[in-house]
Amino acid sequence: MAEPGVTQRLAAAGAAFTDPPAEGTVSTEPGALDAAGTRSPLSGLLGPAGGPVTFEERPFVGKLTLRGDPSNADFMAAAGKVLGTDIPTDPCRFVEHDGFRVHWIGFDNWLIHVPEGAEGPLKTKLEAALEGIHSAIVDVSDYYTVIRVQGAKARRLLQKGCPIDLHPRTFGPGQCAGTVFHHAAIFLAQTDADTDGGASYDIQIRWSFARYLWDYFVDGAREWGG
Amino acid sequence: MLTIKCPWCGEREQIEFTAGGEAHIARPENTAELSDEEWGAYIYTRTNPKGVHYERWVHSHGCGKWFNAVRHTVTDIFWDVYKIGEEKPAVPEDWDGATTRAQYQAATQKTAAPDGNEK
Numbered sequence: 001m002a003e004p005g006v007t008q009r010l011a012a013a014g015a016a017f018t019d020p021p022a023e024g025t026v027s028t029e030p031g032a033l034d035a036a037g038t039r040s041p042l043s044g045l046l047g048p049a050g051g052p053v054t055f056e057e058r059p060f061v062g063k064l065t066l067r068g069d070p071s072n073a074d075f076m077a078a079a080g081k082v083l084g085t086d087i088p089t090d091p092c093r094f095v096e097h098d099g100f101r102v103h104w105i106g107f108d109n110w111l112i113h114v115p116e117g118a119e120g121p122l123k124t125k126l127e128a129a130l131e132g133i134h135s136a137i138v139d140v141s142d143y144y145t146v147i148r149v150q151g152a153k154a155r156r157l158l159q160k161g162c163p164i165d166l167h168p169r170t171f172g173p174g175q176c177a178g179t180v181f182h183h184a185a186i187f188l189a190q191t192d193a194d195t196d197g198g199a200s201y202d203i204q205i206r207w208s209f210a211r212y213l214w215d216y217f218v219d220g221a222r223e224w225g226g
Numbered sequence: 227m228l229t230i231k232c233p234w235c236g237e238r239e240q241i242e243f244t245a246g247g248e249a250h251i252a253r254p255e256n257t258a259e260l261s262d263e264e265w266g267a268y269i270y271t272r273t274n275p276k277g278v279h280y281e282r283w284v285h286s287h288g289c290g291k292w293f294n295a296v297r298h299t300v301t302d303i304f305w306d307v308y309k310i311g312e313e314k315p316a317v318p319e320d321w322d323g324a325t326t327r328a329q330y331q332a333a334t335q336k337t338a339a340p341d342g343n344e345k
Contacts, residue, residue, distance in 0.1 A: 091234045091235055091236075091289070092235055092236075105290070106290050106291050107289070109289070109290070163238065163239035163241055163242065164238065164239075177235065177288065178242075178285075178287055178288045178290070179238070179287055180241060180242060185287050
């Protein structure tokens, strides 16, 4: 049995909230194996459903980091050819193409998200295309997991712990940023914006920090029920 | 809490950054010939000014890049930030750190003819 989460501890202490966690928000079996027999850091945990903010783990997203010199035309052309799209050079932007997502992390550093299982073949292809060009490709799939936060209150939830101004006037779909959520280093990308002021974010978090962030989200979303 | 402008990512909160001490301290070329005093001076001696300070920061939770900044140590107001490898920006001697660069330049333009160097 794992350590009790924030919600359970708060409920037990009766300190900050008096009502018990909503039904289904905390699994009784965290760390359970999923149907495929694999275990992600948040498997077995259920987020709030049906409220103005929902979140779910996107386990096992393939993740590669690509490093190289953006002023080297050979590097940019070779990487762009494999990915089928120019890699972004504008700070804090990402591009999507054919199920791949290429995020700008730093001016010589990109993070590529691909569907589960596609990271190995892509790494091989990139390595072949970048042969002899000063660059580095590392598979970091199992270093991080991704939590998708979406709904009308998604931005409000993230602003409880994130110092970035996520207001639509400064942050919108297609933008991404490395930042923190309370004590956890996160990488967030806004994937969508709804007409009702809601939004959809993908939060990449270190595997071992995922439960911390998840518990914070569960706790943060309680004021809106669901 | 300071708001610091990363030359790449823009303005972010200080919590995303780590300070790296004084900037523009070059490692001596002739390390084999240095005396203990000279090594000590290179490693430990800093200008520690009351006023304009050229210093390094790293956007550790953002893009992870190092950059340089000019900060007034009394007021914590930044005059400018600039990328590694770029020239040290000159700071007017009469800037007292009480105003931002934009405010200072707006004030001096009122009393003097514009010099055309406004960024």
